[in-house]
Amino acid sequence: MTFLAIDVGNSRLKWALYAAARPGAALLAHGVEFLDHIERLADGQWADLPAPTHMLGCVVAGDAVKRRVAEQMDLWDVPARWVVPSAEEAGVVNGYDHPSRLGADRWVAMIGARHHLLAQGPARPLVLAMVGTAVTVEALDAEGRFLGGLILPGHGIMLRALETGTAGLHVPTGEVRPFPTNTSDALTSGGTYAIAGAVERLYQHLRQHCGQEPLCLMTGGAGWKMAPSMARPFELVENLIFDGLLEIGARRFAPAAA
Numbered sequence: 001m002t003f004l005a006i007d008v009g010n011s012r013l014k015w016a017l018y019a020a021a022r023p024g025a026a027l028l029a030h031g032v033e034f035l036d037h038i039e040r041l042a043d044g045q046w047a048d049l050p051a052p053t054h055m056l057g058c059v060v061a062g063d064a065v066k067r068r069v070a071e072q073m074d075l076w077d078v079p080a081r082w083v084v085p086s087a088e089e090a091g092v093v094n095g096y097d098h099p100s101r102l103g104a105d106r107w108v109a110m111i112g113a114r115h116h117l118l119a120q121g122p123a124r125p126l127v128l129a130m131v132g133t134a135v136t137v138e139a140l141d142a143e144g145r146f147l148g149g150l151i152l153p154g155h156g157i158m159l160r161a162l163e164t165g166t167a168g169l170h171v172p173t174g175e176v177r178p179f180p181t182n183t184s185d186a187l188t189s190g191g192t193y194a195i196a197g198a199v200e201r202l203y204q205h206l207r208q209h210c211g212q213e214p215l216c217l218m219t220g221g222a223g224w225k226m227a228p229s230m231a232r233p234f235e236l237v238e239n240l241i242f243d244g245l246l247e248i249g250a251r252r253f254a255p256a257a258a
């Protein structure tokens with residue numbers, strides 16, 4: 001049995017092939033492709049892979065992109081299955097007003113994060129920051145209920161918004177500084193601390209609400225850029241979305257009990 005996990009964000013497709021659909025399964029191969037280059041997968045990164053027996057993915061990039069990925073999967077005889085956020089899955093309860101309108105990537109990452117937390121010790125509240133094209137910050141209580149979260153622009157979108165909305169902000173990327181003294185550093189630091197500040201605020205809301213110190217996790221392609229600038233320590237976990245897909249896959253594709 002092999003399990004292909006796919007995470008399609010607004011910038012890049014990330015994929016990983018595992019030896020089985022269960023947490024801790026051996027990673028056989030993995031890769032990343034920008035959305036513009038999805039058509040290269042079947043003849044490129046995927047050409048020499050052993051055929052997966054099961055696939056599960058999450059996609060927030062729209063139906064056209066979903067179809068383009070499914071086309072590449074024609075290489076194999078495995079159906080494309082995409083996670084749709086529900087009211088409850090794998091021990092996480094969805095507090096969104098309309099559970100299915102929550103981003104599938106947010107839902108799957110929360111499931112991965114919740115199991116990461118439970119593997120570390122006793123249940124406690126959880127703040128999860130995911131830094132990709134956009135930034136999302138989620139709050140879960142100690143029982144695994146998703147209370148709600150924030151969406152804000154990622155670094156790239158913030159910078160492009162400022163560039164197009166002003167006359168004087170066309171400058172190279174700068175450094176994050178406590179007291180920026182040039183335009184490049186002021187922009188880079190402003191974006192970084194906007195994210196760090198929003199995350200800190202949700203952390204405070206959650207600590208206040210639960211009366212308990214939350215665990216802080218961070219994931220996403222740009223997480224490594226944010227980690228040093230957070231108001232408090234965040235554990236950077238490489239890909240919580242794959243961990244979440246393994247948790248969900250284990251429940252969906254488990255061999256029927258004998």
Ligand SMILES: Nc1ncnc2c1ncn2[C@@H]1O[C@H](COP(=O)(O)OP(=O)(O)O)[C@@H](O)[C@H]1O
Nearest residue numbers: 008009010011012131132133134156220221222
């Ligand atoms: N090697 C890289 N190539 C592209 N983007 C990268 C790279 N390393 C970090 N990033 C950052 O990660 C972000 C994309 O992260 P990712 O999690 O793939 O986003 P999404 O899930 O929205 O597609 C980019 O906005 C960029 O800031």
Ligand SMILES: CC(C)(COP(=O)(O)O)[C@@H](O)C(=O)NCCC(=O)O
Nearest residue numbers: 009010060101102103105132133134
């Ligand atoms: C917020 C997002 C755009 C994040 O996308 P990403 O940065 O991972 O590409 C995505 O999760 C999404 O489209 N969400 C649907 C709306 C919601 O979660 O409320």
Ligand SMILES: [K+]
Nearest residue numbers: 008009105132
């Ligand atoms: K994502």
